[in-house]
Amino acid sequence: MSTTFYLSFEVVPGDEGLVDKRIEGAQAHCWVVEDDPVSAVVMATYRVQQSGWTIQSQDAPPVSVRLEDFCERDLGEKSFLEAQEYGIAVFIVAHTPAKDLHSDAPTRQKPKKEFDLSDFIRTQQSVRSQGRCLFYQKTDKCGDVINAHSIQENGALSMIARDGYVYSISPNYGDIKRNKGRPSLARIHINKMSVFRGLCQQHDNLLFRPIDSVNLKPTLEQVFLYAYRCILKERYAKECAVVILDQQLKIFDGTKATKELLEGAREGNELGLAGLRQEQANYDESHQQGRFDDIRYVMFESSRIPTAVFSGQIYPDWGFNGEPIQDLGDRQSQRSLLTFSFAPTDAGWAFLFAWHKASDAVCRFFISTLQGAIRSGRSVEDLLFALVVKGCENIAYSPDWVERRTSEEKRMLEEAMTHGADFLKLVDQGYLSSGIAGLHEWSFDSVRDNLR
Numbered sequence: 001m002s003t004t005f006y007l008s009f010e011v012v013p014g015d016e017g018l019v020d021k022r023i024e025g026a027q028a029h030c031w032v033v034e035d036d037p038v039s040a041v042v043m044a045t046y047r048v049q050q051s052g053w054t055i056q057s058q059d060a061p062p063v064s065v066r067l068e069d070f071c072e073r074d075l076g077e078k079s080f081l082e083a084q085e086y087g088i089a090v091f092i093v094a095h096t097p098a099k100d101l102h103s104d105a106p107t108r109q110k111p112k113k114e115f116d117l118s119d120f121i122r123t124q125q126s127v128r129s130q131g132r133c134l135f136y137q138k139t140d141k142c143g144d145v146i147n148a149h150s151i152q153e154n155g156a157l158s159m160i161a162r163d164g165y166v167y168s169i170s171p172n173y174g175d176i177k178r179n180k181g182r183p184s185l186a187r188i189h190i191n192k193m194s195v196f197r198g199l200c201q202q203h204d205n206l207l208f209r210p211i212d213s214v215n216l217k218p219t220l221e222q223v224f225l226y227a228y229r230c231i232l233k234e235r236y237a238k239e240c241a242v243v244i245l246d247q248q249l250k251i252f253d254g255t256k257a258t259k260e261l262l263e264g265a266r267e268g269n270e271l272g273l274a275g276l277r278q279e280q281a282n283y284d285e286s287h288q289q290g291r292f293d294d295i296r297y298v299m300f301e302s303s304r305i306p307t308a309v310f311s312g313q314i315y316p317d318w319g320f321n322g323e324p325i326q327d328l329g330d331r332q333s334q335r336s337l338l339t340f341s342f343a344p345t346d347a348g349w350a351f352l353f354a355w356h357k358a359s360d361a362v363c364r365f366f367i368s369t370l371q372g373a374i375r376s377g378r379s380v381e382d383l384l385f386a387l388v389v390k391g392c393e394n395i396a397y398s399p400d401w402v403e404r405r406t407s408e409e410k411r412m413l414e415e416a417m418t419h420g421a422d423f424l425k426l427v428d429q430g431y432l433s434s435g436i437a438g439l440h441e442w443s444f445d446s447v448r449d450n451l452r
C-alpha cells in the first residue's frame with residue numbers, strides 16, 4: 001500500500017545551467033507517494049536533480065504524512081494533493097541577493113517533459129516486430145520468423161477466453177497515459193497475447209509440439225519445454241530492451257539525471273541478457289543431447305476452472321517469508337533462474353515450477369521457503385497467485401473472473417502488477433509475503449515433483 005512521504009534537501013544550482021547561478025542555496029521540499037521510505041528518497045533525489053539542482057544534504061529521514069498534517073497550511077496541503085495526483089510534488093525555497101529573483105511564493109518544480117512515451121512505445125513496437133530465430137541450430141528456414149506464443153493459444157488462452165478475448169496488461173499508449181504511466185488491464189484478443197518473435201515457424205513447431213498438442217502429463221521432456229520456452233521468450237525480450245534503450249540514448253538530449261537513469265537501465269538489461277545467454281546455453285546443451293532429466297520441477301494440480309494463464313521467470317531474491325535467497329547485486333556470480341508456467345492437464349490445469357539443474361541449490365532453497373510459509377498456515381494459492389501477479393507481465397485473466405472483481409479489487413490488482421515495472425523502485429524484501437490474498441479463486445488438489 002502506498003504512503004505519502006515528506007522529506008527535504010539542501011540544494012545548490014547544478015552545472016547544467018538549468019537553475020539561475022545567482023541563487024546561493026535553497027531548500028527542496030518533496031512529497032512522494034511510494035511503498036517505502038527508501039524508494040521515496042530515490043524518487044525525490046532523481047526529481048530534484050532532474051530539475052537542475054545539486055543535492056548537498058538531506059535534512060531529515062522521510063516521514064510518513066497525512067493530509068490533516070497540513071491543514072491551514074496552504075502550500076503543504078496543495079503539495080500533498082499534487083503528490084496524490086502525480087506521485088510526487090517538489091517546491092523550492094531559495095535565497096539569493098539578486099533582487100529581481102525575489103518572490104513571495106516558493107518555486108514549484110514541474111516535472112520536465114524529457115521522455116516521449118508515445119515515441120518510446122513506437123520504438124519498442126518496431127524493434128520487437130523485427131525478430132530472429134534463437135534456436136541453436138540455424139537452418140535456411142530460420143528467416144521465416146513467426147509470432148510465437150509463449151502461452152499456448154489453443155489449450156491455455158482459449159481455456160479462459162470469452163469470444164476470443166482475455167484481460168491483460170494494456171500495451172497501448174492511451175491506456176498507460178490514462179493510468180498515469182502505470183499498467184492497466186484491458187481486453188486483448190488472444191491472437192495478440194503473449195507473442196514474441198524469437199523463433200521461426202519450423203523450429204517453433206518442431207520444438208514445442210509435445211506441449212502444444214498434448215496436455216501436461218508431465219513427462220520430463222514436457223516440463224523441460226515449458227521452462228525452455230520461458231527462457232527463449234525472456235532472452236528475446238532482453239535483447240530488444242537493450243536495442244531500444246540504445247536507440248533512446250542515441251537521440252536523448254535531456255538532463256544528466258535522466259540520462260544516467262537510462263544508462264543504468266541499459267546496464268541492468270545488458271547484465272540480464274548476459275545471464276540469459278548463459279541460461280539458454282545450459283538448456284540448449286541438455287536439449288541437444290536429449291537430457292531432459294536435467295530439469296527439476298514442482299507441480300501443483302487443480303481441477304477447478306482456471307482464472308488466469310501465465311508464463312514467467314524470476315531470479316529468486318527473497319523467499320516467501322522474506323528470507324534472503326541470492327544476492328542479485330553481486331555481478332560476478334552466475335544467477336539462478338526459476339521458471340513458472342500455466343499448463344493444461346487432463347484433469348484441469350497445473351502451476352508448474354521448473355528449473356535447470358544448474359540452478360538447483362537456489363531454486364530448492366526458494367521452494368523450501370514456500371513449504372515453510374505453507375506450514376505456518378499461509379494459503380499456497382495466495383502465495384503463488386501473488387508471485388505470478390507481481391513477478392511476471394506475461395499473464396492473461398479470464399474476462400468472467402475480472403468482471404466479478406470489485407473496483408477496489410481491480411485497483412489492488414493493478415497496483416500489484418506495477419511491482420518491478422518501475423526502475424526507480426527497490427524490490428521490497430517482503431514482496432512475496434504480502435498483498436492480494438483471496439482474489440484468485442484458485443484451489444490445488446495435489447502436488448508432485450521430481451526432487452528426490
Ligand SMILES: [Zn+2]
Binds near residue numbers: 135139141199200203
Ligand atoms: Zn529457426
